[in-house]
Ligand SMILES: [Zn+2]
Ligand SMILES: [Zn+2]
Ligand SMILES: [Zn+2]
């Protein structure tokens with residue numbers, strides 16, 4: 001029993017509700033991380049044994065076909081209302097978004113992205129491809145440019161660079177409510193919270209650390 | 224005179240053109256910085272003498288009206304094809320985007336933003352308001368949250384924060400081909416290249432440094 005009548009029990013410490021503040025915010029629905037399960041498939045070997053070997057391979061591809069086009073996908077889920085991003089952890093412990101170079105003759109950039117993501121995260125044998133058929137490209141989140149055959153990339157085309165060697169694009173992909181990912185046995189696919197990526201370039205590098213910036217423009221509906 | 228016939232002079236060092244790579248990229252037209260001129264108007268005094276005074280003012284506003292809503296605008300131009308962002312430099316030498324708190328009863332968030340920007344950058348006397356009438360809100364670039372009455376803000380709502388004290392939104396604003404900005408006499412309005420902001424938090428702070436990330440999703444057409 002309480003001595004304060006119902007009508008007087010409202011605390012004065014809770015401020016009044018604010019005006020709505022949602023113009024131009026796109027709302028993205030996120031499902032709990034436990035809705036997504038992982039199966040294992042054959043290992044997919046990374047081709048390059050060193051950074052030098054990688055840069056040499058990029059140069060050969062560039063000389064053959066012009067500017068390289070890399071595409072990668074951001075899959076999101078949530079835990080207790082906090083957005084998480086799915087990352088691949090490679091055998092060398094590096095983290096990356098799932099992604100790949102587009103084939104030089106690929107004209108459908110978004111279709112090409114979805115095919116590359118399915119190569120990595122769908123079953124090998126072609127059955128159960130409905131999984132990846134349910135993914136949808138929502139938005140381009142960012143572009144990064146590689147001015148030279150070097151590790152550094154920039155989120156803008158630096159001055160005086162008229163022939164960038166590579167453009168990398170990061171796309172937001174919507175997931176269905178539940179799905180199984182088929183992950184190469186030499187990799188781990190795991191969900192990392194935005195607050196863990198934020199301001200943590202030592203562990204995740206400058207590109208993954210920027211994900212909270214790109215994603216801040218959206219409102220997330222965590223169901 | 225040259226001994227190499229015209230048809231043989233093409234160097235084999237230039238790789239073939241790549242497939243188009245522009246899906247979901249919005250193109251924004253930028254004009255040269257020299258198209259924009261600056262006039263001076265009366266000083267506009269910043270209200271707070273210290274960070275503590277500022278936080279106290281925010282707390283009073285919050286207790287009165289609930290979550291604070293801050294809006295700011297990104298105006299762009301270019302120099303030799305490189306995008307520049309217009310920043311205000313304050314008497315204390317801090318840089319910021321032009322912006323202000325919305326009035327608590329403001330229901331039109333974008334209209335409110337344009338009015339606040341006009342307060343700061345249009346003539347005082349009401350004449351020549353066509354200037355700011357030509358500004359258009361294109362996109363929300365980012366949201367930042369202030370969980371407590373402290374300096375730190377985050378580009379996401381940190382876990383367990385159900386009552387953020389402030390939400391700040393950054394909007395991309397399109398400029399007409401030419402315009403005069405009317406700048407308070409105690410401030411400077413200047414265009415800073417993206418590459419100068421990038422990775423330079425010591426000078427510009429974590430929020431301005433993130434601008435190259437937000438803007439990387441657009442293609443700029445520099446005319
Ligand atoms: Zn393939
Ligand atoms: Zn230059
Ligand atoms: Zn006002």
Ligand SMILES: [Zn+2]
Nearest residue numbers: 080082382383
């Ligand atoms: Zn928790």
